[in-house]
Amino acid sequence: MTEKPILTITDLTKIYKSKKHEVRALDGVSLTINKGEIFGLLGVNGAGKTTLSSIIATLHPPTSGSVLYKGKSIYEDIDRYRNHLGFCPQHQNLDPDLTVYENLLFAGRYFLMSEELIKERIATLMRELELERYASFDVDALSGGNKQRVLIARALIHEPEIIIFDEPTVGLDPDIRRKLWDIIKELKNKGITIILTTHYLDEAEVLSDRICILQKGSIKLVESVATLKEKHGMASLENIFLHLHGQDWAHE
């Protein structure tokens, strides 16, 4: 694996303000994500995982701090950055008025790909993600697992360099989770950089090259799974996670 950073995040802060409250969802987050790695973002609910991934996905702006893509701010040429990015959000937000095929067709058109290339990509993705028989289905008629596959296909249609998965296996059956893990591993083998937001520790352990544990909007640690196990002398990520949280609870 190359250690070349593709994304450099520095001092990222996100504050949500309402009339009554001010929530600091991210507080000075700094990290780098290397090209071709699976980078797992872990944390309990409200830790800031989704906020961080949606800032990287350019869905929301940060309050302060910077996100650099290959050394340049993503906001300098946001269209170019978006052309290199695929986003699988937590909500399965496919276009409900279109069929599976049409969702992918229009996704390709949104990125101004040629019709010929779009059709080629759709055929490849449908084959790889085993979606061929669902091409003419309305998306509402699909199971959760198949919707997730269509989301992945949509995010990959324009051949992005980076793909963000925000809680990709929430609510899915164990066998479908395993199949999605295989798909994610396959994407990594193709050289795609993957940011995986999850609160399933087994998922993060199996898939991630490095993990980042977020807690109350701040980074608790960034390490490879193997280094973490070695450091803490524990066999599973779950034990390490509970151990770290146990320390914090004791401090509190």
Next chain:
Amino acid sequence: MSNTTYRHARIFWVLLSKDIKLLTSRLDALFLDCISPLITQVLTFGYLFPLLGMPSSMIAPVYLGSMMTLLIQLGFTFLIRVAFDIKDTHFIDYQNTLPISKKWLFSSYIVSNMIETAIAAVPLITAGLLVLHNHVSFEHTSVIALLAIIIMNLLFFATFFLACAIYYDFNWLINNMWPRRIIPLLSLSASLVIWSKAYAWSPILGIIMLFSPFTYAVEGMRSSILGSQDYLSPLTCLGALALFISINIIVLTIGIRKKLDPV
């Protein structure tokens, strides 16, 4: 045109073409949804009200006023679609990560709704006027003024309902949009009366009506079709509609920032 603008314009066209494709697939349902209120309005204002003593000269202006409900019905359907998406489907989040600027993205929503409303309402309103031709004089019709008023009306309704859909929460819209926004604006407008007559009867009521955008939407239609001697002039209505559209766009911009917080 710069490269970026050209690319955004092309993506805008793709977004629009998707909406047009969907529109053509539900055109028959849309037509059915609009034809039933149209028939009842033509019957009520063209035949039943005259039976109750309404003078024939009132038929055309009151019929045109009643058509506001058709435009509101179409606008409200659009509002629910957008508001539900923000609350539940979140397709708008995907669109917000596409390589297109927010201006072009939300313009596609507005233009798409304008096309849908024009396709559904304009032929039916025209058909109603033709059915009532014995009571309508086209002697003073100004085609240019009428076209301008139609475009501004479509733009007003699209921006108004999009702004509300994004600015307010879904539950607020379901519970309060009709009683707190649509009904007061409609009731205190000149949709079912002629503004000059209302003003002559009560200047205070006349002035209050000037605060409702629906007054200009309907009076503009009346004056451009029937002549401006009894109604607010097309120019006044165009100016007022432009002002209300600007307010809608400001509310829409605040709503987008507040609710969607996009880059």
